[in-house]
Amino acid sequence: MKRNFKVWAALAITATTLATTGCDKFLDVNENPNNPLTATPQAVLAQALNATATNFASQYNNYGNWVAAYWGKSGTVNGYNEERTYNYSSLYNQGLWNNTYDNLYDYQLIEQLSNEQGRPNLAAVAKIMKVYNFQLLVDQYGDIPYSQALNGLQNVLPKYDKAEDIYKDFVVKLTEATTTLATLPTDTRVLANEDIVFGGGAAAHTSWQRFANTLRLRILLRMSNVQSLQAYVTTEMTRLASAPGGFLTTDAQVQPGFIQSEGQQSPFYNRYGVVSSGLASATERNYVQPTQYIIDQYQNNGPDPRLTRLYTPATVAPYANVYRGVVLGESNIPALGNYARLRLGGGLLKAFDQPVPLILLAESKFLQAEAKLKGFLPGGDAAAKTDYQDGIRASFVYFYAPAPSQRSTTADQSANAVPNYDLYLTRNAANPLVNWDVPGTGANAVSKEQKIYYQKYLAFNTVESIEAWSEYRRTGYPRIPASIESSSTRPDKLPVRLLYPQTEIATNLNNIPTGINQFTSKIFWDVVD
Incomplete structure (x- = not known):
């Protein structure tokens, strides 16, 4: 240091x-x-x-x-x-x-x-x-x-x-x-x-x-699979259940008043969105593209309405208007237009003044769902299901919400968040990756814990990706793909x-x-x- x-x-x-x-x-x-x-x-x-x-x-x-496995190189x-x-x-x-x-x-x-x-x-x-x-x-x-x-x-x-x-x-x-x-x-x-x-x-x-209680819940759940810590986690969860304040009910986001000026834009947008003049894409925007794996998670489940909010499709024939992702680790990749890209003015690259999430409301809800499902917090399966669905809903609300400067413009899709969440549930009524009460069978069987982990992975896409990585290591789910060039044994x-x-x-x-x-x-x- x-x-x-x-x-x-x-x-x-x-x-x-x-x-x-x-x-x-x-x-x-x-x-x-x-x-x-x-x-x-x-x-x-x-x-x-x-x-x-x-x-x-x-x-x-x-x-x-x-x-x-959210991004690959262009x-x-x-x-x-x-x-x-x-x-x-x-x-x-x-x-x-x-x-x-x-x-x-x-x-x-x-x-x-x-x-x-x-x-x-x-x-x-x-x-x-x-x-x-x-x-x-x-x-x-x-x-x-x-x-x-x-x-x-x-x-x-x-x-x-x-x-x-x-x-x-x-x-x-x-x-x-x-x-x-x-x-x-x-x-x-x-x-x-x-x-x-x-x-x-x-x-x-x-x-x-x-905020502190939600962070404390994350920390305790991250320790919860360690056998020697089971009693400790259970005791601390009991104390947390009566902690003053409860858990986050909104996204916890940093918003100092970002402006469209050199060095004063929201940091993620500044790096991967548009330069402060507003006249050109940031250099690194052209370096990264979504993977086929993350595209599939939205496209193969409904499709998930969030797909079009997060990405724009390829523009070059024969892939024009197709949501196509890159293979993680691939080195010989065709031009940008052959693949989907992060949508400017969408759910990830909102605008120069987009707040920076530290803990999403979706995470708070998914953490509570897991803790209740496992009996660490009171409420049981019914309360866990409510939190699980509220977590998915919160993800839609976040991705459809505009940056402050985009309110009341065509980029403001906040009114469509809940209707599209409802559409997602309807489209996936028989899908064990979405419907809490559908277990699936055989190779398609999904436990309720895995549903939580899967939906959390979708909610974390790009905005809390470091937490998605930690959660994968903790839970082993979903089975995200490795780079095809991996040197890991x-x-x-x-x-x-x-x-x-x-x-x-x-x-x-x-x-x-x-x-x-x-x-x-x-x-x-x-x-x-």
């Missing part, structure tokens, strides 16, 4: 640009960094949340889109060798590690300043977001620096903690945060425009409790993790776990195969 004064300099810049301005002002990259003001936790929070969104949308999900670009072969090096995606730890220092400072300045609500939000970011790291790397990781110059060579121990501490930290938010003194200042996820105001404390031909980055090898080598291999060194919760 990087251990220098870069973070502290960045925080000084943050204070300069935010201390006296609105939330969207921090996107201005032309502010003078040489005149820092005294940092306040609320000034740092918006920048930190935006940094999390950028890391998640344009780095974690970029990686997840390849390993979860014929307009060479390279993508690691994505095609899984032959990772310590340089591959090391930005995930470095940028996440930089971001974690932001939240560490927010928590420290908040405690010093009597802002327990901001400290609780920072604690929640530290867990969110640390979990991303654990899920890709396993053991990581944790207990000694954010001590700055006091410890530049932090030890590595066991991933399982870190996960258990996540539960402790999230419980502390929700308790704090539920028992705030009456004179505590409410969150204001520094809260670029829930918008601040009187209801924000409850929203952050729900595993039965599924997929990797199981990333390698520790070169930046860490160069600075903290003696503490790094040895013998790590991307095909054999599983994360502790990966026990299904």
Whole structure:
């Protein structure tokens, strides 16, 4: 991890640009960094949340889109060798590690300043977001620096903690945060425009409790297949069932006020949509295309109305007007027009000001469905079915919703979300992948758990793809295809993790776990195969 004064300099810049301005002002990259003001936790929070969104949308999900088989490369670009072969090096995606730890220092400072300045609500939000970011790291790397990781110059060579121990501490930290938010003194200042996820105001404390509880549910379910943790998970689920606030009832999204200007567009759209001038596609838009596997999941089930919301068909004969995907790992690929593409103004590339989802409402519902189905939360099969269907419905609502700038335009398809969800259920009344009450037979048999995992995979497409990848490793379902160029010796031909980055090898080598291999060194919760 990087251990220098870069973070502290960045925080000084943050204070300069935010201390006296609105939330969207921090996107201005032309502010003078040489005149820092005294940092306040609320000034740092918006920048930190935006940094999390950028890391998640344009780095974690970029990686997840390849390993979860949502994307393959187009014929307009060479390279993508690691994505095609899984032959990772310590340089591959090391930005995930470095940028996440930089971001974690932001939240560490927010928590420290908040405690010093009597802002327990901001400290609780920072604690929640530290867990969110640390979990991303654990899920890709396993053991990581944790207990000694954010001590700055006091410890530049932090030890590595066991991933399982870190996960258990996540539960402790999230419980502390929700308790704090539920028992705030009456004179505590409410969150204001520094809260670029829930918008601040009187209801924000409850929203952050729900975010923390949903994250806690994800964490506990991810541990639930580990035999030695069964009793622990059951006990903690019982506590979670009575936690204040409940679970997310809306998508948790970062929206600082993205604008159509250089460096200030929504990060995923900026990378894969249209350049800030609005006159040309972003370069990388031409590099990636949907796989045939993900196209099939929409086309072969109904078809699923989301297909036309997410993609445009091929334009070149003999495939014109056909939704055709690339084969993951294929190297000799015809021109762009032979394949489907991510739709501009659709459900994935909405517009320059599209918010960045951190946790979708669909995920919240699918997590609750699984927990109730397994008896971890009360409600049983009937409640699980309701949550399952609500999860599918929430996915339709998300993909059909426009970005703010597209409301009341032809791109605003929000009114069609629920009717198309209803159509999807009708078209798939006999389909065991969709209908909760249809088990299927023989090779087509699908358990209720598998239905949840399958529909979650569809809901996560491109927007929470790193979670789709973690869920595949946890559950083994759906059986996503590997790259045809895979160098893996595993039965599924997929990797199981990333390698520790070169930046860490160069600075903290003696503490790094040895013998790590991307095909054999599983994360502790990966026990299904």
